[in-house]
Amino acid sequence: MPENIATSEAGSPLYLRVRDQLAEQIERGEVTANIKLPSERVLAERFETTRVTARLALAQLEAEGRIYRSNRRGWFVSPPRLIYNPTEDYSFSDNAVTQGRLPRTETLEVRCTVASAWLAGKTGLETGDPVVLVRRRRYLDERPVLVENIYLNSRHLPGIKGFDFNRSLWKLLRDQYSVDLVQKKIEMFPTALVDPQASALSVNAGTAGLCVNRCSRDAAGVFVEFDEEFWLHDTLSIQVNVA
Amino acid sequence: MPENIATSEAGSPLYLRVRDQLAEQIERGEVTANIKLPSERVLAERFETTRVTARLALAQLEAEGRIYRSNRRGWFVSPPRLIYNPTEDYSFSDNAVTQGRLPRTETLEVRCTVASAWLAGKTGLETGDPVVLVRRRRYLDERPVLVENIYLNSRHLPGIKGFDFNRSLWKLLRDQYSVDLVQKKIEMFPTALVDPQASALSVNAGTAGLCVNRCSRDAAGVFVEFDEEFWLHDTLSIQVNVA
DNA sequence: AAGTGGTCTAGACCACCAC
DNA sequence: TGGTGGTCTAGACCACTTG
Structure with a gap:
C-alpha cells in the first residue's frame, strides 16, 4: 500500500x-x-x-x-556515533567497549620506508629519513569505520617493526619504549573518501568522511609518530576539553 | 570538441x-x-x-x-580551507585576514529566550533559565560559510543584549565584562546541513557540513556561552595543539 | 528572454551478494 | 539464480538568476 x-x-x-x-x-x-x-x-x-x-x-x-x-x-x-577525543592518549578498543560497542583492529601492512616530502613537512623529519609505516583497519560491531596510516620514527623506536599492532599503539610505546606522547598537533577536515581508502572500507568513492591527522612528540619534543586517520563521517563525534 | x-x-x-x-x-x-x-x-x-x-x-x-x-x-x-582553532579565544575576522581572506559578519537576530532541555543538558543551566540567543552568519570573500547560534548566560552578563555582535564576541566579553573563557568543551561532527541552516547559507538541504559546538566557562567554572556553529564542509580545516 | 541548476520520469544493463 | 545496489540513457518541466 x-x-x-x-x-x-x-x-x-x-x-x-x-x-x-x-x-x-x-x-x-x-x-x-x-x-x-x-x-x-x-x-x-x-x-x-x-x-x-x-x-x-x-x-x-x-x-x-x-x-x-x-x-x-x-x-x-546507523548506530550512535563513537565519541572520540583525539587529544588524549587513546585506546580505540577501551573507548569502544566503554560505549557498549564491539571493536576490532586489523593490521593491513607493516613496512619500512622513507619520509616523503609531504610527511617531512608535517613532522619535521628530513625527506628520506627512515620510518615504519603501519596500515590498520578498525571495526565497530563488524562494520569497518576507519583506516589509518601510521608513520613511526624508526630511529627513535628501534625494533618497532617487530611488535603486534593489533593492540593500542599508545600502550605499546609506553610499555616497550617508556615514551609518553605529550605534544600533539591535530588537524581535522571533512572530505570525501576516495581510493585507496574507499576500497579499504568497502564503500563507494565519494562517500563522506573525516580525515584526522595527528603528529605526536615526546616530552623532549622529538617526533615519535604521525597518524593519518580516515573515518566514515557518520561513525564518530569528536570531543575535546580545554582546561 | x-x-x-x-x-x-x-x-x-x-x-x-x-x-x-x-x-x-x-x-x-x-x-x-x-x-x-x-x-x-x-x-x-x-x-x-x-x-x-x-x-x-x-x-x-x-x-x-x-x-x-x-x-x-x-x-x-573552492578556495583553500580556512584554518580554525576552536580551542583558542578566537576572532573570526583576524583569523581570516591573517590568511588573506575577506571576512564579513551579519547578525541575523538577537533575542531573549529561555534554556531548552537540550541546552540545559549541554551547559548545566536549568531548563527555563534566561539566555540571550544571537544568530550570526559569516562570510569569506562574500561566500556565506557558516551560521551560528550563540546562547549567552544573561544572568552572568547583564545588558549583553544591547551590544553590537558583528564584532568578535570574545573581545566583547573581555572588554565589557572582563570575562576570560578558560574552560571549553568542544564537540564536532560531520553531518548534512538541513533547514533552517541550509536556507540561511543558500545551499540545498543535504549539503555536507561540519557542526561545531563549544561550551565556554569563566575561570570560576560559571557557564558563559554556548556556541553552535554550522560550517560548509569544504570551507575549514580544524587545527588543535596539545602541549 | 535566455540560461542555469533542481527535480523527476521510465526505462536499461551490469556487478556483486546471498541463497 | 534472483535480488540488490551501481551506473547510465534521453528526455521533460520548473524555479530562479542574470543580462
Whole structure:
C-alpha cells in the first residue's frame, strides 16, 4: 500500500518528503540500528515514484549520518556515533567497549620506508629519513569505520617493526619504549573518501568522511609518530576539553 | 570538441573518469578559485554523456571539497580551507585576514529566550533559565560559510543584549565584562546541513557540513556561552595543539 | 528572454551478494 | 539464480538568476 506522500501537499520536493517519512520511521524505532531498509525498488513503488527519486531521499539520510550502505547488500540504520577525543592518549578498543560497542583492529601492512616530502613537512623529519609505516583497519560491531596510516620514527623506536599492532599503539610505546606522547598537533577536515581508502572500507568513492591527522612528540619534543586517520563521517563525534 | 573520455579504457565508471579530468583541469589551474565551471549541459556534451552522469562527477568533486555550487548560478572552484582553532579565544575576522581572506559578519537576530532541555543538558543551566540567543552568519570573500547560534548566560552578563555582535564576541566579553573563557568543551561532527541552516547559507538541504559546538566557562567554572556553529564542509580545516 | 541548476520520469544493463 | 545496489540513457518541466 503506497504511503500518503505522492498525494500530499507539494510544499517541498518529493525526495525530501520521502526523506522525512523514512526519518520518522527510523525515529519511531520501526527500523533500528543496523536494520536493513526496504530495497530501493520497493521504496520507489511504495512512494509511487522512481528509483532515482528514492535514491535522492536515501542519499539525504546518508549525508545526515542516519543510514549507511553496505556493499550491494542494502541500506542500514546507523548506530550512535563513537565519541572520540583525539587529544588524549587513546585506546580505540577501551573507548569502544566503554560505549557498549564491539571493536576490532586489523593490521593491513607493516613496512619500512622513507619520509616523503609531504610527511617531512608535517613532522619535521628530513625527506628520506627512515620510518615504519603501519596500515590498520578498525571495526565497530563488524562494520569497518576507519583506516589509518601510521608513520613511526624508526630511529627513535628501534625494533618497532617487530611488535603486534593489533593492540593500542599508545600502550605499546609506553610499555616497550617508556615514551609518553605529550605534544600533539591535530588537524581535522571533512572530505570525501576516495581510493585507496574507499576500497579499504568497502564503500563507494565519494562517500563522506573525516580525515584526522595527528603528529605526536615526546616530552623532549622529538617526533615519535604521525597518524593519518580516515573515518566514515557518520561513525564518530569528536570531543575535546580545554582546561 | 569532446574530451577523449568516452572512448578511453573503461577501467572505472564514466562519472569517475569525468571527475578525474575535471580535477586535473582544476589542478593545472585552467580553472582557479571562485572561477565558474562550464554548465552541466555543456559538460555533458563535452564528455559525450548525459546531465545525470555529469552531475554525478560534479557531486564527487563537491564531496571532496574541490568545488561548490552557488544557488542556480553554477559550479565554482573552492578556495583553500580556512584554518580554525576552536580551542583558542578566537576572532573570526583576524583569523581570516591573517590568511588573506575577506571576512564579513551579519547578525541575523538577537533575542531573549529561555534554556531548552537540550541546552540545559549541554551547559548545566536549568531548563527555563534566561539566555540571550544571537544568530550570526559569516562570510569569506562574500561566500556565506557558516551560521551560528550563540546562547549567552544573561544572568552572568547583564545588558549583553544591547551590544553590537558583528564584532568578535570574545573581545566583547573581555572588554565589557572582563570575562576570560578558560574552560571549553568542544564537540564536532560531520553531518548534512538541513533547514533552517541550509536556507540561511543558500545551499540545498543535504549539503555536507561540519557542526561545531563549544561550551565556554569563566575561570570560576560559571557557564558563559554556548556556541553552535554550522560550517560548509569544504570551507575549514580544524587545527588543535596539545602541549 | 535566455540560461542555469533542481527535480523527476521510465526505462536499461551490469556487478556483486546471498541463497 | 534472483535480488540488490551501481551506473547510465534521453528526455521533460520548473524555479530562479542574470543580462
